Amino acid sequence: MDTLAFWLPLLLLFVSALMGTALKRRTRDHCLKKFEGSKIILPTSTGKWESGRLKVFAQGIELTFSEAKKEPCGSVNSLVLHPNEVGQIPYFLRPAPPPDTRLGVTWERELQRIRRPSMTDRGWRAALNFYNMLRDAFGQAAQAILGAITKDSSFSKVKNSDKRMSEMQAGLTELVPNAWEPVLEKYRGHPIVVERKTSTGLIKESGILEDYSSKYLLVREVEVREPELLKFLEDNPKLGTKHDLVYSRGTSMIRHTLSEQSQSLTPA
Structure with missing residues (x-):
């Protein structure tokens, strides 16, 4: 049991760092893309x-x-x-x-x-805008989930665990374009x-x-x-x-x- 308590936080930290790196590589500006x-x-x-x-x-x-x-x-x-x-x-x-x-x-x-x-394009854009409107709520929910994980006593002992989990959270939210602006959206x-x-x-x-x-x-x-x-x-x-x-x-x-x-x- 002690062995699992030691290795599980390290495994989670490794996975979070890997996901954060992978997501960061995909966060290119969608206009330039x-x-x-x-x-x-x-x-x-x-x-x-x-x-x-x-x-x-x-x-x-x-x-x-x-x-x-x-x-x-x-x-x-x-x-x-x-x-x-x-x-x-x-x-x-x-x-x-x-x-x-x-x-x-x-x-x-x-x-x-x-x-x-087309209707498909309009529907996809509406879904994206809906996500962007609620992005802060999604971010807070993700932060709460990740915060609950990092509060685990064994996980919190791992150096830089909070930083790695925060990077993964940022990558998850930044992966989707988030510059929704009603004035500009109206004139697309x-x-x-x-x-x-x-x-x-x-x-x-x-x-x-x-x-x-x-x-x-x-x-x-x-x-x-x-x-x-x-x-x-x-x-x-x-x-x-x-x-x-x-x-x-x-x-x-x-x-x-x-x-x-x-x-x-x-x-x-």
Whole structure:
């Protein structure tokens, strides 16, 4: 019996640490995840742009270049950005596929589905919103259950047991997107205007709001208005004329909504 009392807390601690690690690896921002595997463009702190295939991790991102770039240290195949660097990126731009391709048709169908969601999509979103509304209650219930476990005298003797159990609880609640905001939820699938800060001042760009998280806004078919970015796109016609953007909420916000008849923004 004494042997079981000794090993059981250690086993529970090991399982909780394993679950916490596994859940933490899956907690990627769901707006950025929708650009996973796509060719994207992002601005750098030097005023230039980097492009490549996006891979999203829980702790950072990686851009894989289509061709190796020569550096003084050799040829590099990718660019790795860590969390503090990712947080400073104002937006991620994804060019839409050519309309006469299979990917272009899929992109257009996705846009129509966003604007006119099916009953299944509405039901799933309603369930997710219901969870987010009651998230605090779920969190308190989970904390009470885990607290009851950690109060066990044999378990409490294990070093860092409270910390490990708290990490597992945080992983369970963060695994599901939790940035439910009634104002933004109302205008998902509708044309909106994003106001964002640039080096030359505030600009406004219009598009279709697909989704949002605590850190980002995902907007489809954006009408780009930043002069530097417009010039870059004009100099690279292969990037097309339609673009999706993930905006950082640190520098951007939804300022207006648009009527369904108007997709273009008249300068204020």
